[in-house]
Structures are given as C-alpha cells and as structure tokens.
Amino acid sequence: MPAVLSVEKLYKSFGSKSVITDLSFDVEKGSIFAFLGANGSGKTTTIRCLLNILKPTSGTTSVFGSQFSLDMAPKIGYLPEERGLYATTRVAETLVYFGELKGIERRKATTWAYEYLERVGLSDHAQTEIKKLSSGQQQKIQLGITLINQPELLILDEPTKGLDPVNRALFMNMFADFNAQGATIVFVSHQMDEVEQIADSLVMIKNGKRALYGPLQNVKQQFGTNTIHLSFSGEIPVNDALYEQTHTEKNETQLTPKPNITPKEILHFLTEQQLTISDYSLGAPSLQDIFVRVMDDPTY
Known part of the structure; x- marks a missing residue:
C-alpha cells in the first residue's frame, strides 16, 4: 500500500535544543496509525513539520506523496493539541461556519452538522452558545469541525484527552467507522488501551528518536510471548x-x-x-x- 504520510531522517531543533533526531516512518493508506511517546518527546512537533506549520531543520516530510500545501487541506482533518472555539457562537452555526471555510456549501454543511449533533448526543444544544457547554461537549464540537469535510486523512492530537469512558468509546467508534469508509487515521494518545483497540501500526518515540516502529502485533512480539x-x-x-x-x-x-x-x-x-x-x-x-x-x- 502507498504511504499517505512519510517522514525521512527528520531533524528539528529550536536554537541549541534538539527536539527530533533522525526520525523516519511511513503511514500506509487506509491504516490506523498510533503516534506514541512521553510528554515532550516530539510528537506534536513532528505533526507540525508534516503540515508545514514548522520547518524541519533537515530531513523530509510528505503528505499524499509531496510536501504539504494548502490545496491539500480539503482532504485532511486536523485536530490540534491546542483547541479553541468562538465562545458566543451557537453550536450548529459553529459547525456550519467551519464547514463553509472548508468549501462546503451551506445547505450541505447544515445537514451534516445536525446529523453529527444527533450522533454525539448534542442535538438539544444546537442553539446553545459554545461557552455554555462542558469541556467534553466542546471537544465533540472540535471533532465535528475536524470531520465535517469528510477527510481522507485524519490527524488527531490526543483526541480523547479528558473524556469520560462513555465518550471515549463514542470517539473510538467514530474513528473506526471513518476508517472503514477508507480514511487513514494518525492519532497521538497516552491511552494504550485505545491504541490496542483500533491501531494496526505505530511509532513510539523517546527523546525525539524512534524507539519502536511497525505493525502493532509485531511490536508486541518483540517483547516475547x-x-x-x-x-x-x-x-x-x-x-x-x-x-x-x-x-x-x-x-x-x-x-x-x-x-x-x-x-x-x-x-x-x-x-x-x-x-x-x-x-x-x-x-x-x-x-x-x-x-x-x-x-x-x-x-x-
């Protein structure tokens, strides 16, 4: 299978501090790929290099076979580590607004938004201001913004952070559904049970260097049976x-x-x-x- 994402000999430094060192991995089309590491290990920095938010010190990254460019945006859904919404905007209008920003016709964005709110249990809050939602409810809206353009590639930075077990399971089911429809998913997580539940392959980095990489079951077998x-x-x-x-x-x-x-x-x-x-x-x-x-x- 062709690689949707590729990182080759990536180095990234901030001044004299090295954050990523000689990191290489590929993400195959249609896979669910887990990106693992301790806090501060360089996961978010790597994602930002892939999306051209940060420039690598050296090495190469590619998305869909070439360096990321803005014309790829309609095919990508990115849920960043830092999240923010317009506090006084109503829930449904928030989803529709971001859908339009992603090039979706307003009527289609509205239909999708209400269907999504029904699925995540927020249909009664369609006209509620964002600031009146709980943090978990706001996280559902953030995910909706990520998914509304039906992306081929999802890049999710700790998507279930702070969620209760019921909503974690809801998110996991949605990711599995998107993957079943052909989407490639890359997600950062500290919840190893989530990774074992849905990931087919992974890379684990430590202090900016690759420690483990490969299909999940192969990685586990390296540590014996x-x-x-x-x-x-x-x-x-x-x-x-x-x-x-x-x-x-x-x-x-x-x-x-x-x-x-x-x-x-x-x-x-x-x-x-x-x-x-x-x-x-x-x-x-x-x-x-x-x-x-x-x-x-x-x-x-």
Whole structure:
C-alpha cells in the first residue's frame, strides 16, 4: 500500500535544543496509525513539520506523496493539541461556519452538522452558545469541525484527552467507522488501551528518536510471548532475579520473566511460596507495559 504520510531522517531543533533526531516512518493508506511517546518527546512537533506549520531543520516530510500545501487541506482533518472555539457562537452555526471555510456549501454543511449533533448526543444544544457547554461537549464540537469535510486523512492530537469512558468509546467508534469508509487515521494518545483497540501500526518515540516502529502485533512480539497472566489469592512475593511484576489489579497480575528464566521456573517458585493460583496464561505483554519498559530503559 502507498504511504499517505512519510517522514525521512527528520531533524528539528529550536536554537541549541534538539527536539527530533533522525526520525523516519511511513503511514500506509487506509491504516490506523498510533503516534506514541512521553510528554515532550516530539510528537506534536513532528505533526507540525508534516503540515508545514514548522520547518524541519533537515530531513523530509510528505503528505499524499509531496510536501504539504494548502490545496491539500480539503482532504485532511486536523485536530490540534491546542483547541479553541468562538465562545458566543451557537453550536450548529459553529459547525456550519467551519464547514463553509472548508468549501462546503451551506445547505450541505447544515445537514451534516445536525446529523453529527444527533450522533454525539448534542442535538438539544444546537442553539446553545459554545461557552455554555462542558469541556467534553466542546471537544465533540472540535471533532465535528475536524470531520465535517469528510477527510481522507485524519490527524488527531490526543483526541480523547479528558473524556469520560462513555465518550471515549463514542470517539473510538467514530474513528473506526471513518476508517472503514477508507480514511487513514494518525492519532497521538497516552491511552494504550485505545491504541490496542483500533491501531494496526505505530511509532513510539523517546527523546525525539524512534524507539519502536511497525505493525502493532509485531511490536508486541518483540517483547516475547511468555508474559505470565495470573489470577491468584495471597500476595505475590518479590523476586527481582526471576521476574518483573507489572499491571497488578486486585487479584490479577502480569509477570515478565527475566532473561533466561522460563515461565515454568516462575510458577514453581510461586507454588513453593504457597501462593494460590486460580488461573494463568501466557501471552505478549500489554502495550502499556511495553511503553513503560521502553521509557524506563536507557538503551532505547
């Protein structure tokens, strides 16, 4: 599949401070691509370079096969990290106004706006001023502005930040629907469960450099398939020589074997410690665990 977005040997510095270093990745047409990294790792800077908001120090970026230009705007929906709306404008008129700015005929923009408000549960607020909406409701309007031109490419910078679980699920379903219609989606997120739910591939950057890149399942397999998922009663003993314990919830946990340690050795040790194990399985670590390990590991 052809690349919709491409970053090749990207460097970006602000004065003497290097923000992006030798970053390369491609986003295939029709994919859902997650862009991951800790706060301040360079994700937003990379997006701004792709959209020609910032000029790279060196390296190249391309959108639809060439450097971004304004004539590509009708094919792109961009939800930036910093968001803002006209406080005293009414909800429906806000959507219609931005639709017209994107070249949509007013009647079509109005029809789309009301259909969208119905879908996101805001049809009763069509004539409400923006300033009277909650932050989550305003976020739905921001997303509507991003989607109204039915873009081929969505670039979303933390689209579910601050949303409750119900509205997070609503957004995830809408992204999946847009992707099913052929849209390519690139999204920044710190919610690893969201990434595992819908992404097919990812890039993870650390201190401006690429740490992990590729199809989601391939990335997970790099970290082995022998993570132990346990259901137990009692208390898991600490044993830094055998395993690392991560992602503990109530009576469930994950244990990642240390190098050259087998799951069988760990289970034998735990039973010797009189831990009652009600269920266990082997599998790849969660993306949350992988993220934490990469961020904590100085070799990445």
